Amino acid sequence: MVLQRIFRAVIMGPPGSGKGTVSARITKTFGLKHISSGDILRANINAKTELGLLMKSCIDQGQLVPDDVMCRLILSDLRAMGQNSWLLDGFPRTAFQAEALDDAYSVDTVINLNVPFHTIKQRLTSRWTHLSSGRVYNIDFNPPKVLGLDDVTGEPLVQRDDDTPETVTRRLKAYETQTEPVLEYYRSKGVLQIFSGTETNKIWPHVEAFLHRKLSSVKQQVA
Numbered sequence: 001m002v003l004q005r006i007f008r009a010v011i012m013g014p015p016g017s018g019k020g021t022v023s024a025r026i027t028k029t030f031g032l033k034h035i036s037s038g039d040i041l042r043a044n045i046n047a048k049t050e051l052g053l054l055m056k057s058c059i060d061q062g063q064l065v066p067d068d069v070m071c072r073l074i075l076s077d078l079r080a081m082g083q084n085s086w087l088l089d090g091f092p093r094t095a096f097q098a099e100a101l102d103d104a105y106s107v108d109t110v111i112n113l114n115v116p117f118h119t120i121k122q123r124l125t126s127r128w129t130h131l132s133s134g135r136v137y138n139i140d141f142n143p144p145k146v147l148g149l150d151d152v153t154g155e156p157l158v159q160r161d162d163d164t165p166e167t168v169t170r171r172l173k174a175y176e177t178q179t180e181p182v183l184e185y186y187r188s189k190g191v192l193q194i195f196s197g198t199e200t201n202k203i204w205p206h207v208e209a210f211l212h213r214k215l216s217s218v219k220q221q222v223a
């Protein structure tokens with residue numbers, strides 16, 4: 001029998017690069033548990049928790065949530081994952097967060113979606129989100145079956161308050177200054193895998209092939 005060990009992956013890329021879209025395909029194909037920092041924050045905002053109310057203005061202004069808040073939130077969710085393999089989306093976003101994650105877990109691979117900023121700007125202003133599941137749609141790319149409604153639940157879709165052109169510009173700036181250094185951190189650890197392109201449907205087969213190879217080598221190591 002082939003033993004399985006826990007596989008831990010991170011998906012990175014600028015806002016709107018397709019992390020949520022690709023994560024949904026990864027979880028469906030490979031069965032990893034998806035943890036999205038943005039979905040967790042939005043669930044808190046929606047439920048009007050103290051943390052959600054405190055963080056909303058920060059998020060709506062296109063700024064990053066403070067490191068200590070994020071680390072506490074995500075590391076406790078990771079502990080709750082137990083023996084499951086996971087895919088972390090949206091965390092770490094700063095060098096501090098990357099080091100905090102590294103202190104707790106060793107990451108097997110970091111998938112970086114390298115999509116040009118001008119491609120992203122168009123996408124985000126036409127993104128529609130189903131808040132409770134994190135499913136995303138786009139008028140041009142993957143429209144919902146019924147306009148304005150989630151395909152699975154039939155619940156209403158919303159446009160995120162931080163997907164306005166001005167806030168997207170601020171988020172891209174935050175990405176350049178605070179998140180890009182994290183790529184260097186993972187490059188130096190030898191776990192960074194870069195996928196470049198402008199269309200998710202062209203990037204995805206490369207991500208899928210890479211993960212097939214990676215997961216089969218993990219299985220061989222423990223067999």
Ligand SMILES: Nc1nc2c(ncn2[C@@H]2O[C@H](COP(=O)(O)OP(=O)(O)O)[C@@H](O)[C@H]2O)c(=O)[nH]1
Pocket residue numbers: 013014015016017018019020021022123124126127128136137138140141142198199200201
């Ligand atoms: N036009 C177009 N839209 C895409 C493509 N890939 C993803 N999207 C849409 O772009 C938006 C951002 O994608 P998302 O996965 O939410 O990106 P994230 O912010 O990195 O998690 C969503 O509305 C997606 O439906 C693509 O190849 N072409």
Ligand SMILES: Nc1ncnc2c1ncn2[C@@H]1O[C@H](COP(=O)(O)OP(=O)(O)O)[C@@H](O)[C@H]1O
Pocket residue numbers: 014015016019037038039041058059060062063064065066070089090091092093094097162171
């Ligand atoms: N790891 C994180 N550190 C700090 N802020 C975060 C983190 N993850 C999410 N956020 C906050 O939530 C917002 C939305 O994040 P996310 O849903 O991942 O969106 P996107 O990838 O489209 O930028 C970010 O702009 C930021 O304000």
